[in-house]
Amino acid sequence: MSKISLIIEREYLTRVQKKSFILMTILSPIIMVILVFAPIWLAQLSSDETRQITIIDQTGLYDGIYQDSEEYRFSYTQGTLSPAEMRADDSQPYAYVIIKNNLLDDPNGMTIYSQKQITNSCESMIKSKMEEFLKNEKLLSYNIPNIKQIIDESDVNLSIDTIRLEEDGAETQTSSELVMIIGMAMTLIIYMFLMLYGGQVMSSVMQEKTNRIVEVMVSSVKPFELMVGKIISIGLVGLTQLGIWILFIAGILLSVGAFFSVGGAPDAASIENMTAVAGSINGVDTAQLAGSEAGIAQEIQRLIGSIDITQLLVCFVLFFIGGYILYASLFAAIGSAVDNESDTQQFMVPITFIIIFALYAGIFSAENPDGPLAMWCSMIPFTSPIVMMVRIPFGVTTWELVLSMIILYGSAIGLAWVAGRIYRVGILMYGKKPSYKEMLKWIRYKA
Amino acid sequence: MYYLEANHIVKQYATHRALDNVTIKVPQNCIYGLLGPNGAGKTTLIRIINQITGPDEGEVLINGRPLHPSDVEHIGYLPEERGLYKKMKVGEQILYLAQLKGLSRNDAKESMKYWLGKFDIKGWEKKKIEELSKGMQQKIQFITTVMHNPKLLIFDEPFSGFDPVNANLLKQEILEMRDKGATIIFSTHNMGSVEELCDEISLINRSHVVLQGEINSIREQHKKHLFKIEVQQGSLASNELYEILETKERHSGHTYTLRKRDGQMSNNDLINLLTQQCQLTGFEEILPTMNEIFIETVGESALEEKNNTSQSPKNYE
Structure with a gap:
């Protein structure tokens, strides 16, 4: 038995003292963090460049429904532009959106032209913004009193709690994602x-x-x-x-916990920064998150505790x-x-x-x-x-x-x-x- | 009193019988040669004595009692294929292996000091094995074998890899350990060192012991009745009692190589016969060297084997 312990002792000590072991132990977590955050960081990098989108609205009905964001900048013109003219255009926007007809009457009245294939996220952004606008338009057209207020109020933001029923009868709040x-x-x-x-x-x-x-x-x-x-x-x-x-x-x-609880008040600005970053990553409204910033730390702690x-x-x-x-x-x-x-x-x-x-x-x-x-x-x-x-x-x-x-x-x-x-x-x-x-x-x- | 006895050992591998009813008896305090061509089964026998592997049949006795697992602490083994942990420092390596042989750390340190001093390599403890030359590594390997002052030492080709100076040093060490009471089993192909060192031998060939006994009596048994005769005056010629195989002229006489035709005739009779014909100045019987005996014995059985249908032996050794 003492021989096994001798073998274990020697093998263990030589391995733990190896430079490669020490390096691996220290570097691996750092590499892991980099592997997780690098793609997020890179994704943000690419979105730093703003894309120019020209809306050619031949109907004049949809002026200003797209607003400039960090990613996209919109310009509105009326009139017509043939594909050949688009190609020859010196300003070279990222995409042209041409609206030919009233979209409520003609759902196919909208076309996107671009020189390079536009990204999926860009297309869906254009589509969903327009759909939302059209939905409101349609509702407004029914002439219901106070319709504007109703629409605003119906904008509900959901947050679902999942609770697991334990064998001992306790209820534990969980997060299935976590x-x-x-x-x-x-x-x-x-x-x-x-x-x-x-x-x-x-x-x-x-x-x-x-x-x-x-x-x-x-x-x-x-x-x-x-x-x-x-x-x-x-x-x-x-x-x-x-x-x-x-x-x-x-x-x-x-x-991190100490940072939240002790530095909470004086560092409100930095938390706001962080939540802003977090918000923009998830595409969630920043202002909304900022309001509940105090709860976030607690929320995380409670979920981990679950x-x-x-x-x-x-x-x-x-x-x-x-x-x-x-x-x-x-x-x-x-x-x-x-x-x-x-x-x-x-x-x-x-x-x-x-x-x-x-x-x-x-x-x-x-x-x-x-x-x-x-x-x-x-x-x-x-x-x-x-x-x-x-x-x-x-x-x-x-x-x-x-x-x-x-x-x-x-x-x-x-x-x-x-x-x-x-x-x-x-x-x-x-x-x-x-x-x-x-x-x-x-x-x-x-x- | 035999220190080690291996009785009727049989070891069977899948398709090959490595040892077939092999018996060797090693007297206490003797240097015992274990000889044989490659693949004869020597290493298998050595491994059985070391309890690295077990025999299928037969038993190994040490000091008259069956081998016990704790007996490894009394055995020092230098395998033919040497090996050390290359990245380990000399000192750590020696201490580790000594502790595995049952020495306490302090005793091991003490012993290491002694042996490093003896081989004139003090202050090497901090060097890594891989930094050493091959010959130096061999020295370290030898030290790890003898560190725990074993009663039984098993050397498999101990001199390979040593220059003549260090080989001689090693030889002296082996003899010294024998004089201090150790029993030594010595496996080699170098017949010169067998004649020089061994008291008894066993020659193993194709899983069988083909020759066994004291080295002097073996040489005696294998003698060809050859004599080296120096004469000053007169000359010799072959006759019905002896034949002259070789004649060499010297400045004042001849040197003959002579063979008795009749083994029964005593050397005294031969001398008498010779002195009648010439002035005898030298008379020496030529005993066969171990090398000749080895080749003769192994060659014979190889021939026998050839007559039987030849099996392809696997290299289990």
């Missing part, structure tokens, strides 16, 4: 960790074999001890990294450990059987296939967390760590959780045993790439 985001994040993290650290187990086993250090090692310790020591130490490295990230995120959340973070973390760690043992054993067996990186392909393909299937199953389970796909895949040990993590934020019954975990741990331990049998023979075999059949034979060899 739950889904958390589930997906968990799934991706667990997928990433399984691939990353499983892969590390494999390359480390292979390195020991090609280094020939392994023969010296197994003359001091049992091959199984060596394998288990390696799997445990690399798993601990993974958990260390995860722990650091959780502290990281907790730190950020806490400091998810049982402790349960989530405990389950995450347990499923991670189970899934990791399962896959790491497979990877260790493969690493022991081959002599070089290129020979691993043959064995990696089926594993990659399964793990990617699990990822997709996880993603689709987010749509229907209690459907048969989600249900079955959260019981099959090769997919359950990934799929279960999607389902947990939506709420999973306890018996399902327990059953899934028992199956996972049972098969993980079984597989570790089988992998140990292959490992013990494989590490001392050089030269030939073994076939599956041979590897099955190794399992039956006497120790």
